[in-house]
Amino acid sequence: MHDFFLPVGPQHPALIEPVHMKLRVEGETVVSLEGLELGYNHKGIEKALENRSWTKSVFLSERVCGICGNFHTSAFTQGVERLMGIEIPDRAKHIRVIVSELERIHSHLLCLGLVAHEMGLDTLFHYIFRDREIAMDLLEMLSGNRVHFSMNTIGGVRRDLDTENIRKVEEGLEKLEDRLYHYVKVFEKDSSVKRRTKGIGILSEKMATEMDTVGPCARASKVNYDIRNEGYLTYKNLKFKPVIGERGDVMERNVVRFKECIQSVKLIRDSLFSIPKGDIALKLPMMIKIGEGLETMSRVEAPRGELAYYVKSAGDRPYRVKIRTPTYANFHMLGHILKGYQIADIPVIVASMDPCMSCTDRVTLVNTKGKETVLGKEDFHKLNGGHHHD
Amino acid sequence: MISELLHALVFPGLVSAIIFGFLYEGILRKVTAHMHSRIGPPVWQPFLDFVKLMSKENITTKDSFGMIMTFAPIISFASALTVLLFLPVGGFSFLSFGGDLFIVIYMLIMAGLFFAIGGFATGNPFASVGSVREIIQIFAIEFPFVISMITVGLMMNFSVSPFFAWQFPFALFSFLVSVQGKLSLPPFHIQEAEQEIVAGPLTEYSGPRLAMHELAKGVMVWTMISMGAVLFLGATNLLMFAVNSLALLFLLIVVRTIFGRLRIKQSLRLLWYVVGPLALIDLARVLLGIYI
């Protein structure tokens, strides 16, 4: 059959954000992903971070992404705190976990709503987005804003929560949990959903490992890779166990996301229950100074997977900040999960990967001449504060 | 003569087809919105869309055939309208002769076919994928649709007249499924899948041409629902007609709300392997005379 190139994007109704995919198509079947162009959203944030003081950088790093901004500040502040050699108060840790997990819920629900929308099932899309509002409202109540919560600061968090907040969060979670269980049933049992997602976009465990897939995509393919396993913040005390899926198709990825939301609800509940009294932030000088040349690698588990910040200090400001977002890692496997499926499956598969261009397009790749430094696994472990985990 | 002209131009013909077509579409959107727990557009929104589009300009791209783009929606509008002339809505019809059922079937194919041709004429890759899908859809839907039509047709000597198909549940079912398909409502909105192929055949359309397409779609809603109300639910007077068509409309809305889009192969498989054979059962019953 005659094959041709199907351009998907940069502007395409299935994609909320600009990315260009060049697909070779035979009839209605995708043969291969020939080209992937990123960088339509380049904002130059990494460079901009280099001429701001540490405290101001936190606000900028939050603006990398509108969906998982809090995770960016978590990773960044965690790195900076490690450079300064300080430990944030326990209460701050708990609040960070609560906000992070609420944000994970709303991010996952966004993705799942979009998957439903790509299947042409707008009803489910509207229902999921309505229930996402519960999480959004709770976050607005806790932080004062629907997006860009600005909760994290170096040395702790900026807002405390009182008993009234805790009561409201618990109420909201109750409502949310019911709905999440309902959706798991819908996504696992509904014939209309099953027909479009079961056995589509299969990512094998081997491929997931080889392509360094992260986040729910990896976990849906049986790969136990979750940074929360390392027990940063309070995850160690919460006895965190990642949700692992079996089949690695679109349906499994969706179900894993829902189950992670349910798990997040439980994590938040436990955190609210065990939240200690005390300060929410350390008293730090207005101008933070860190020894020049110190560097670290800080990782957190964002909704889409492992988010890594490399931070090097230039005294009163970062010398270099390199952000490695989960979507960037996941793009490697995109070609493999599209291959052999129909044109009609492209939106569903791409949406199930949950790409976030805004995160990914911070950097444009420029050819550099000169010395090349390659960081190995050992170097990363050293930078990661000596935590040896695989 | 005058009364015949009135039938053709006012009720159930041109004017009422446009008004009720758009009104039904408005209701469709409004009730769907409420099922989504949204407020939704006002019921007269399709009229506003139409008026707005008529006041805009046509854009003809380099690769497209302007002539075909202009006439394709008009022809599909006209063929949907022609069907109405044969329908005895509320007990009277403008044109009626033995065997006019087949004209109805062909006219309905025409409407879909010219929708696809209009897509091909634009030269847009998304439109051509959409048009191919539309052709496949016609191919898929026609089987259960024609079988169910023939089933009731056999009962009334192939002339379009009110008939209540309560003893043929399978024919009724396959007719309802094919109505959903002919109106390209979920789960059969494959040719206009915005997430996959932008707007399908309508990708390059703008201005009055798009307005004509919208009009054709509106009239198609009215035509198909009227057909169901008369041919399968046996509406002999206006009141019955109104009740039947509103019930059908509600059924369409419920189905469109709870189902997602099928893939083109799944749609073909469903219509040919499941719905079509079911319709055949009733056809066989009519031919063998096994019914009450």
Place this chain on the structure above:
Amino acid sequence: MKLLGEALKRAISRPVTRKFPKEKPILPEGFRGRVEHNKETCTFCMLCAMNCPAAAIAINREKKEWKVDIGKCIYCGKCQDVCPTNPKSVKLGKKYENTDYDRENLKTNG
């Protein structure tokens, strides 16, 4: 078919969306809206201007002038945090419709 029950239930209940300009949302306590400045209590200490991550605040100490560019403001609330006066001279209010046809109109005295 799992959605049927809910769809029918939703069809007769009140929609959750609101007609925005007519019906305003209820804002939570501590909502971060437009910056408000109180000229009476302000000491013009420059702390807010120095700490603003977006450099949206400009202060002229001699003329006792305090200016904020809402077009630049990122609503983070840092100015409120660092304000040393009691009660706070700079704080984020509840106004959220902060758009204008002209950027110049967004530069206000708070």
